[in-house]
Amino acid sequence: MAEEYDVIILGGGPAGSSCAAFLSKSGKKVLLLDRATFPRDKTCGDGISGRSVGVLQDLGLMGQVQKIEHEDMYGVTFSSPVGKVVPIGAPRGNGEKPPGFVCRREVLDNMLFQNAKKLATKTIEKFIATDIIKENGKVVGVKGNLNGKETTFLAKIFVGADGAGGISARKLGSLNTDEKHQAAAIRAYYDNVDGMIDQIELHFIDGVLPGYFWIFPLPDKSANVGIGMLVADMKKKKVNLQKLMEEVITNHPVFKSRFAKAKRTSDVKSWILPLASATPKLKIYGDGYVLLGDAASLIDPFTGEGIGNALTSGQISAEIINEAFEKNDFSEAVLSKYPKILWDKIGEEVMTNYNMQKHANSRWKMNLIIDKASRSKDIQGVISNALINPDGHKTLIDPMFILRALLA
Numbered sequence: 168m169a170e171e172y173d174v175i176i177l178g179g180g181p182a183g184s185s186c187a188a189f190l191s192k193s194g195k196k197v198l199l200l201d202r203a204t205f206p207r208d209k210t211c212g213d214g215i216s217g218r219s220v221g222v223l224q225d226l227g228l229m230g231q232v233q234k235i236e237h238e239d240m241y242g243v244t245f246s247s248p249v250g251k252v253v254p255i256g257a258p259r260g261n262g263e264k265p266p267g268f269v270c271r272r273e274v275l276d277n278m279l280f281q282n283a284k285k286l287a288t289k290t291i292e293k294f295i296a297t298d299i300i301k302e303n304g305k306v307v308g309v310k311g312n313l314n315g316k317e318t319t320f321l322a323k324i325f326v327g328a329d330g331a332g333g334i335s336a337r338k339l340g341s342l343n344t345d346e347k348h349q350a351a352a353i354r355a356y357y358d359n360v361d362g363m364i365d366q367i368e369l370h371f372i373d374g375v376l377p378g379y380f381w382i383f384p385l386p387d388k389s390a391n392v393g394i395g396m397l398v399a400d401m402k403k404k405k406v407n408l409q410k411l412m413e414e415v416i417t418n419h420p421v422f423k424s425r426f427a428k429a430k431r432t433s434d435v436k437s438w439i440l441p442l443a444s445a446t447p448k449l450k451i452y453g454d455g456y457v458l459l460g461d462a463a464s465l466i467d468p469f470t471g472e473g474i475g476n477a478l479t480s481g482q483i484s485a486e487i488i489n490e491a492f493e494k495n496d497f498s499e500a501v502l503s504k505y506p507k508i509l510w511d512k513i514g515e516e517v518m519t520n521y522n523m524q525k526h527a528n529s530r531w532k533m534n535l536i537i538d539k540a541s542r543s544k545d546i547q548g549v550i551s552n553a554l555i556n557p558d559g560h561k562t563l564i565d566p567m568f569i570l571r572a573l574l575a
């Protein structure tokens with residue numbers, strides 16, 4: 168007999184762990200499944216933004232964040248194709264939490280997963296999902312491999328939070344396959360990167376545009392370093408991201424000296440980013456199921472930030488799933504509220520940043536924007552004053568917030 172739950176959550180990354188924690192707190196019988204054993208790594212820039220900080224606060228986890236290895240961030244440094252550098256700081260002090268931080272995913276995700284595990288009815292690692300089970304068109308469970316045996320779990324609601332490489336979006340016909348709405352990125356860890364301060368760095372430099380080169384500082388002068396670019400542009404320009412990053416680090420006039428004593432301490436890893444500019448075209452809910460995070464293609468189309476939206480999708484889906492239980496109705500009609508509320512929260516930002524992604528194709532526009540910021544203390548002041556967003560979460564680490572201010 169297959170075990171039965173109220174909700175099955177496939178994937179214990181930020182999206183699944185957040186959904187599991189919120190649902191379990193409201194008393195649902197939750198099964199959380201993941202193919203990995205935690206702590207596990209996830210290829211990422213490790214930049215944790217204001218949106219993430221907001222949900223982490225709601226989860227009651229910011230106290231734990233202070234205890235895990237991370238680096239608080241108080242601003243963003245931009246540089247332009249002609250080499251203009253603009254460091255824009257965030258206000259600090261008053262014992263407030265930082266606007267954002269950088270934390271290895273192995274560490275952050277383990278904290279989120281262990282929190283969910285503590286709250287969920289049951290958590291199973293090393294479960295490799297292979298198929299979604301449907302009955303009369305409604306999703307009723309998941310099938311997979313556990314300790315070499317085919318195992319089935321059933322539930323009233325299935326939550327697909329299994330990331331960009333998972334099975335949920337594919338099996339449910341919601342996979343983002345459009346290369347104009349996908350980015351590719353690589354990242355590696357380096358020790359001894361020179362000249363870092365307590366700001367994340369986004370460099371819109373020649374050769375890398377319309378993508379960007381990032382340096383996200385970690386403790387002890389180590390850093391997460393990477394490059395991301397739209398897949399369509401990458402293919403059109405026949406870019407090899409790894410060669411491009413080596414080129415930047417060894418030959419770029421600024422980065423050559425900053426990386427002169429640096430040592431790479433990890434493999435260079437790449438992964439795909441399904442962008443939220445595609446989400447309006449995708450069906451991320453249906454009879455008996457919802458999709459979250461990367462499985463719902465929720466990554467910011469310009470910044471590549473996906474953790475905040477993944478956590479948010481976990482929080483919002485939990486609210487709608489609770490409503491479905493109150494009504495005892497798990498149909499598509501009830502669950503259709505989930506993408507609506509989610510889009511109300513993130514849609515404007517996503518579409519603004521989708522437009523910015525198009526601006527970044529233009530070298531002169533990026534020179535103009537960054538030059539404008541470098542010369543105008545007023546603009547920097549506006550940005551600095553606006554570092555606390557309306558819902559009370561600081562958003563400085565979201566670079567688009569700043570670029571939008573520059574364009575205003």
Ligand SMILES: Cc1cc2nc3c(=O)[nH]c(=O)nc-3n(C[C@H](O)[C@H](O)[C@H](O)COP(=O)(O)OP(=O)(O)OC[C@H]3O[C@@H](n4cnc5c(N)ncnc54)[C@H](O)[C@@H]3O)c2cc1C
Binds near residue numbers: 438
């Ligand atoms: C190079 C790169 C840099 C990035 N940088 C940033 C950044 O700096 N900041 C930011 O906010 N975002 C960044 N992102 C995006 C961010 O990594 C994702 O948006 C985020 O991880 C999404 O979380 P998730 O929970 O949806 O999926 P994931 O974190 O991918 O979690 C999915 C989980 O599902 C499990 N799973 C998958 N398939 C199965 C299966 N068949 N059976 C069982 N379990 C399964 C996996 O083991 C995994 O634990 C970056 C992405 C890349 C590729």
